[in-house]
Amino acid sequence: MSHKTRMYYEAEVRSWGFSHVFTWTDGPNAHYKPHSHAGLTTHLIIDGQLTITYPKDPKPEKKTYIVGDRIDVDADRVHEVWIGREGCTYVIGE
Secondary structure, three states, X not given: OOOOOHHHHHHHHHHOOOOOEEEEEEOOOOEEEEEOXXXXXXXXXXXXXXXXXXXXXXXXXXXXXXXXXXXXXXXXXXXXXXXXXXXXXXXXXX
């Protein structure tokens, strides 16, 4: 993680128009089975990495995101996530 604080990153995500913002940390190699959310969500990676796929897409592909990357997931879009071997901390906006 850079020298910027969690509060800095949370303020950045709020500036994108998200009212419910929090920081979340997953341990190494965590896995989220295919799921969806009722509304748009965003994820700003501040430490570690995660890999995501959209299994219901016509040609699903896995894409890995690292520190500084932003991932937006549309409402009701089914996605599956794997956390990297060092874990991952990210700011979520809903």
